[in-house]
Amino acid sequence: MAAEGGLQQKPVERVLISAGTGGLDESAAEGAARDVAGRMAALAEVESVSAPIWSADRTAVRVDVTMKGPELDGKKHVEPLIAQTDAVRAAYPGLRVEQTGSPSISKGIGELRSKDLARTEMIALPVTLITLLVVFGSIALAVVPLLLALSSIVAAVGLSMVASHMFPDAGIGTNVILLIGLAVGVDYTLFYIKREREERARAGGRLSAQAIVELAAATSGRAVVLSGIAVAVSSATLYLADDVIFSSIATGAIVVTLVAVVSSLTVLPALLAKLGERAQRRAARRGRPARSERSTAGYGRITGALLRMTSRHPVRTLAVAVLGMLALAAPLLGLNLTDMGRETHPREIPAMRSYDRLNAAFPELKSMHQVVVRAGADRAPQVSDALRDLARRMAADPRLASTAQLRTSPDGRISMLELAVPHHVSTDEARTSLRDLRRVHVPATVGALAGVETAVTGDVARYADYPEHQKGKLPAIIAALLLVTFAMTAWAFRSVVLGLVGVVLNLLSAAASLGLVVVVFQRSWAEGLLDFTSTGSIGSRVPLFLFVILFGLSMDYQVFVISRIREAVLAGAPTRRAVLDGIGSSARVVTSAAFVMVTVFASFVGLHIIEMKQMGFALAVAVLLDAVVIRILILPALLLLLGERTWWPSRGSRPVPPVDAAERTLAQVG
Incomplete structure (x- = not known):
């Protein structure tokens, strides 16, 4: 107006x-x-x-x-x-x-x-490279995921420039591309390389490098495509927020994810085939079979112990793990969402130190109410009188300054009264004065005029209304995310039960991580540890960002793990053995990928901007809980209890066999 x-x-x-x-x-x-x-x-x-x-x-x-x-x-x-x-x-x-x-x-x-x-890139990249070196024991294979991720990021940044002509960019698209690109790029490459190495070990030198890569593509390639589609579709739900910042996040996440998928299906197989050919030629010259890289398969000590406990006591493991996650989620009941006002910006910025001195000398500049009125041009004198009456009322309010300014458009149709508020937007004085202005004073003055449209905006109104807007959008976006998660999982694995499991587990990890964010950032005990000043609230964008990105990225693990289990089931293995073997054999690569993602997200905790700090902490904790508690404890316990019902309706129920070879293998781990 x-x-x-x-x-x-x-x-x-x-x-x-x-x-x-x-x-x-x-x-x-x-x-x-x-x-x-x-x-x-x-x-x-x-x-x-x-x-x-x-x-x-x-x-x-x-x-x-x-x-x-x-x-x-x-x-x-x-x-x-x-x-x-x-x-x-x-x-x-x-x-x-x-x-x-x-x-x-x-x-x-x-x-x-x-x-x-x-600075975060300087931390994340070396840690990622070291992690990959530990996983593969090979410099060449460790560099491949990093190069693929970085090339995907560069390509996505270029494509996002094209996309910005159709979708608005708030200037944070590149940040999102860096954050998501490194995570999914490394994830997809890890999954693919692990399968390629397994197929090479199984072939025992009898197959060519191209044939081995094709075998890997038939399994992990499909998982990468499913995962990429899930991340892209989950990210697209952010468009429902009707907010330019979330539109930028959605566009950046979608573009970089799809680029990473395409790279994993084209550049990566070609590169692995070339590396394999080189290894075979080198081995042929030496007159002995190509040396197999150190395998990533097999249970680790900790994973083996946890899976052994889960297989023996699935009910107890499930109950304890779920109760623990619910306990972490409990602080969510006290969640206080606010917009992070200008006064929360870091004082490392010189303009913010000047801002503090300006507000000390001129407190009336801290914030402002603006009453806007639209009426016919012939009503301008009547509207002006009513606004002056409103200004006189507000001048007597101790929460406001005496400064008021009335402006009218050249055509006389729009009028605006600006009321100075000598308090920051986050204070009770500013917020309660806005409430009284809207509910009491405007209706009693200019709002009482017939045929006149009124509205209140300004610094305080923006601060109060934006979180309410986000709260209003959150249910629809969460509902869309749940539907996407269910539909993608049910379609990928032909199982309604697995679709429901995916929904419940994603909700559990998101709620637990958000509960930890509340414990850390709404209180002051961690201020010195994480270098922030608590506002007693969480940024209004954090829950939406967390839910959407976590739901998308957790599908990486879900698709990869369930794919391994389903392969074994389709090959004739009982569900119990398939669950233990599938989760055990994939645990190392999942935890390695999670460690990389946690490192990337945790590096954002060092940022000065508190909302980005909260987002980084939330995602780091969420990925850690998802990879360890959800994938190694809750998921196997739940699938063991469900047994053959896991695959309903695509496969009928079968009796669960007694203790099998997988459990004997677990008993030997240690």
Whole structure:
């Protein structure tokens, strides 16, 4: 409504002038303010410049600079303004001359985020390479997953530029591509290489490198395709949020996942075939069979012990593990979702330190209510009178400043009353004043006029309304995710039971990880450990991001593990033996892939921006719980109890055989 009348919020920078040391020289400050105003007015990026405005105690003076263009574009054009402020600072060394505002703060956040991400990459890449070296015992095979992931990321960044012409990008698409690309790229390559090595060991030198890769493609290739489709479709549910940030996340995740799938089906098999041929030729020259790389198959000590316990006591294992996960999820009942207001941004950004000093000198700038009215042009005088009455009412409210400004569009159809709120948007004073403004004061004044449309926006309203918007969208998105998880699993394995199992297990891991986020970030005990200041809340975007990304990525493990179990069942093995063999043989690669993903996500905990810190922590914990508790304890226990009913309706129930060879193998692990 405000934009319709040309009254929308504009990008505003404020130059604050105060004493460097000692008392303020008012004449020097006045001269510096005039210098700032003159320099800013000459810039092509500037629409208007205010006269110098003194603080109530005359310890500071400010100049407000309104920039041209939309508010969100201000950060792209703020550099010339900063340069002029720097020049004035140099000309008045005895004064503190500094600049802050939405554009400069946004610019500072972008620069800090880029530095943080570069640091996380420096951590994640070496740890990933070391993990792969441990898994494969081969430098060549360890480098392959990393190269595939990085090439997929580069390709996806390029394709996302094309996609941005159709889908809006809030500027975080590249961050998401880095986060998801490294995770799925390494995952898919690990799954594929593991199967290729198993087929090579089984062939015993009797098959060519191409034939071995084709055998791997017939099994792990299918699992990669199913997993990639699941991640892409799960990510697409974020479009339901009707939010530009989540649309950016969805687009980035979909593009990089599909690129990783295509790479795994084309570049990876070709590369493995070439490496295999080279190994065979080298072996032929030496006159002995090609050396088989160290196998990744077989149970590890810890996995074997856990599976042995699960096979002997499935009911007890299932009960204890589920109760433990529910206990971790219990704090979710106290979840407090809020938008992370500007005051939560890290003070490493110079514009945020200036923001604090500006608010100390001019507390009325902390936040604002804006009452917007749309009516016929002939009603403009009546609307203005009602808004002035509203301003008089609010002037008596101790939660608000006495500052109020009334503006009307040139055609007289749109009017806006701006009310200064000397409190940050997250405070009770700001939020309760918004509630009373909407429920009491507006209806009693301008809202009582017939045929007039009213609405309240502003800083406080954005802070209050955005989380409510997310809460409203969350049920629909979770329902869509559950439907996608069920449909994909049921279709892939021809089993309604497995579809339901997938839904329940994903909900359990997501709820448990979100409960841990509440314990860590809504309280203050971990502030020193993780370097943050608790806001007593969780960012409103975190649950949606966690649910969608986790549901997609957990399908990697689900598809890979269940595929191995189903292969054994279709080959004639009883479900009990298939479960133990399938989970045991895939445990090493699943835990290795999970370790890589946990490392990538955990590196985001070191970021300065608290919402990204919460997202990284949530995903790291969720993947860890999913790979260890869900896949090694709960899933096998549940499948052992279900027995042949696991495959309903595609396969009838059969009697469960007695103790089998798989259990004898487990008994020897140790």
